[in-house]
Amino acid sequence: xxxxxxSPSNKVTEKGKDVELRCDPISGHxxxxxxxxxxxxxxxxxxxxxxxxAPDKSGLxxxxxxxxxxxxxxxxxxxxxxxxxxxxxxxxASSFRGDSPLHFGNGTRLTVT
Amino acid sequence: xxxxxxxxxxxxxxxxxxxxxxxxYETRDTTYYLFWYKQPPSxxxxxxxxxxxxxxxxxxxxxxxxxxxxxxxxxxxxITASQVVDxxxxxxxxxxxxxxxxxxGTRLSVIA
Numbered sequence: 001x002x003x004x005x006x007s008p009s010n011k012v013t014e015k016g017k018d019v020e021l022r023c024d025p026i027s028g029h030x031x032x033x034x035x036x037x038x039x040x041x042x043x044x045x046x047x048x049x050x051x052x053x054a055p056d057k058s059g060l061x062x063x064x065x066x067x068x069x070x071x072x073x074x075x076x077x078x079x080x081x082x083x084x085x086x087x088x089x090x091x092x093a094s095s096f097r098g099d100s101p102l103h104f105g106n107g108t109r110l111t112v113t
Numbered sequence: 114x115x116x117x118x119x120x121x122x123x124x125x126x127x128x129x130x131x132x133x134x135x136x137x138y139e140t141r142d143t144t145y146y147l148f149w150y151k152q153p154p155s156x157x158x159x160x161x162x163x164x165x166x167x168x169x170x171x172x173x174x175x176x177x178x179x180x181x182x183x184x185x186x187x188x189x190x191x192i193t194a195s196q197v198v199d200x201x202x203x204x205x206x207x208x209x210x211x212x213x214x215x216x217x218g219t220r221l222s223v224i225a
Contacts, residue, residue, distance in 0.1 A: 033213075035215075041217065042215045042217035042218055043215040045212045045213070045214070048212045056212065059212070093158075099146050099210070101148065101160040101163050102160065102213060103160065105157070106155075106156055107157075
C-alpha cells in the first residue's frame, strides 16, 4: 500500500514569505505527526494529531507555525513570515494509533533565502 | 521529562566488523516504548524495532540484535558482520503516550 506522502519534496522561498507543506498519511492511521530535522541534528517534534482530539502543539517553535488536519486525513503545516532559521527538512509521520511505530514520509526540504 | 542520549555521534567500521550503537534514556514512567529507526542517505526514516518496557528479552533479527537493560536504562543496537548498505544515521527514540522523543542519532559509515 501507499506510504506517507509529502509535497513538495523541495521548497525554496524568500525570507518573509508564507509556505504550506502538505502531508498525506497512510489510510486508516489515526495519528499524524510533524517533526523538523535541521542539518546534522536530531528530530524535533512540532505537532501531533490523534483522531478527533485537540492537537498537541507543544513543539511548535513560535506562533508563526500552525498546522491543521482536515477530515482526519490530510495535514497542512503552515509557516508564516519565514525566517532563515526555518530552513530544515520537515518530516511527517503517521501511525495506526498512539505508541504504534511511526511511518515517515520522505520529507520536504525547506530553504529560506 | 523524557530524554534519549546517543553519545556516539559518528562511527566508522570496516565491512564485516561488528558494531554496537549505544542508547541511554531517561524517563519517570514505568510503562514506555523504545524504538530504533534507520535513516539511509536517501533520507526516509525506516522503523526497525519497538520494545515495551516490560519486555527485557533481547531480540535478534538477522544481523541485527538489541540489548535492553532497564537497570542501566539502555537499549543498545548491534549490527553483526556489517555491510556497506548498513551505512546510515540510526536514531533511538522513547515514547510514552507519544510523541516520540528522539536522540540526536549516530552516523554509521561502513567502509568496504
